[in-house]
Amino acid sequence: MSLKTYREAINEALLQEMQKDENVVIIGEDVAGGAGTNGEQDAWGGVLGVTKGLLKHFGRERIIDTPITETAIMGMASGAALTGLRPVAELMFVDFMGVCFDQILNQTAKFRYMFGGKAVTPLTIRTMYGGGLRAASQHSQCLYPMFTHVPGIKVVLPSNPYDAKGLLIQSIRDNDPVIFMEHKNLYDTSGEVPDESYSIPFGEANFTREGKDITFIAMGQTVEICNKVADTLKKEGNSATVLDLRTLSPLDEDSILEAAEETGKIVIVDESYPRCNIATDISALICQKSFDSLKAGIKMVSPPHTPVPFSPPLEDLYLPSEEKVMSTAKEIL
Numbered sequence: 001m002s003l004k005t006y007r008e009a010i011n012e013a014l015l016q017e018m019q020k021d022e023n024v025v026i027i028g029e030d031v032a033g034g035a036g037t038n039g040e041q042d043a044w045g046g047v048l049g050v051t052k053g054l055l056k057h058f059g060r061e062r063i064i065d066t067p068i069t070e071t072a073i074m075g076m077a078s079g080a081a082l083t084g085l086r087p088v089a090e091l092m093f094v095d096f097m098g099v100c101f102d103q104i105l106n107q108t109a110k111f112r113y114m115f116g117g118k119a120v121t122p123l124t125i126r127t128m129y130g131g132g133l134r135a136a137s138q139h140s141q142c143l144y145p146m147f148t149h150v151p152g153i154k155v156v157l158p159s160n161p162y163d164a165k166g167l168l169i170q171s172i173r174d175n176d177p178v179i180f181m182e183h184k185n186l187y188d189t190s191g192e193v194p195d196e197s198y199s200i201p202f203g204e205a206n207f208t209r210e211g212k213d214i215t216f217i218a219m220g221q222t223v224e225i226c227n228k229v230a231d232t233l234k235k236e237g238n239s240a241t242v243l244d245l246r247t248l249s250p251l252d253e254d255s256i257l258e259a260a261e262e263t264g265k266i267v268i269v270d271e272s273y274p275r276c277n278i279a280t281d282i283s284a285l286i287c288q289k290s291f292d293s294l295k296a297g298i299k300m301v302s303p304p305h306t307p308v309p310f311s312p313p314l315e316d317l318y319l320p321s322e323e324k325v326m327s328t329a330k331e332i333l
Helices: 006-020 070-082 094-114 144-148 161-173 222-235 253-263 278-293 312-318 322-332
Strands: 002-005 024-028 063-065 086-093 124-129 154-156 178-183 190-193 206-209 214-218 240-244 247-249 266-269 299-301
Touching: 002 006, 002 161, 006 024, 006 161, 006 190, 024 070, 070 086, 070 094, 086 094, 086 161, 094 124, 094 144, 124 161, 144 154, 144 178, 144 247, 144 278, 154 161, 161 178, 161 190, 206 222, 214 222, 214 253, 214 322, 222 240, 222 266, 222 322, 240 253, 253 266, 253 278, 266 278, 266 322, 278 299, 299 322
Parallel strands: 024 063, 024 086, 086 124, 124 178, 154 178, 214 240, 214 266, 266 299
Antiparallel strands: 002 190, 154 247, 206 240
């Protein structure tokens, strides 16, 4: 294994899958950069440099820069997937889904169903989400509940570099459309990642901590918050389980119920808006199927139901934090 950042792990997954399969192509705004100019080629690699360096290996026939039009990107990628390619389309910020949601909701997600299971759409949509970078309300949202709501789409939220590489490789190889969501605050985090290719199956959550007193259920960036809280609680004499969901669709219901039943005390940490988010969905699942195992009311830590603030102090107050999760945990311990 080598120490790699989240960004490097994603880049390596793309490189290895493109080397393995010539049908894998990358489509998006500035995924290479410099097209049509006399300046630097491979100038960007996406807004935060995730695809930088791939151009020299595969050229502009497979690293395809597009105009600033999310509608065209998703339409092009969906059609390409139907006709034999395995496109990885970049929706630069998940906030821009409003521009192209029809292509995803009413076309891509429904092809297999509407063609009686005969059509496959091996499309991976990479997108950035989340607050913390002072990018204001239109570039900081966590909109994964909207995609999770739509049948026919698989939704993936890797929380660390190891999972980012393995889950992206699985996404590219999958024959259904996948929304692969990358939290902006995770790109520079690092961890041990195998150099060779590997995949992580969808629908298998990961226990990052195991304990008997309280269960934290988390996704994406909130997993590390819960890990830190669990480590602090351990020093204070309380052992905690942390369950990283990894994928929201498919959802590992068995692991959720196992974790809930183990301790009977549950805190769900979700950075998306609180109404109809993943935390509320999981809370309902536990109440429906494991109510008798509960020893206290389920607690949820989510932002307030407002747009993400631009002001740094307000954004810090808005987001889930270690302090908020710890305070919530101690209410039910």
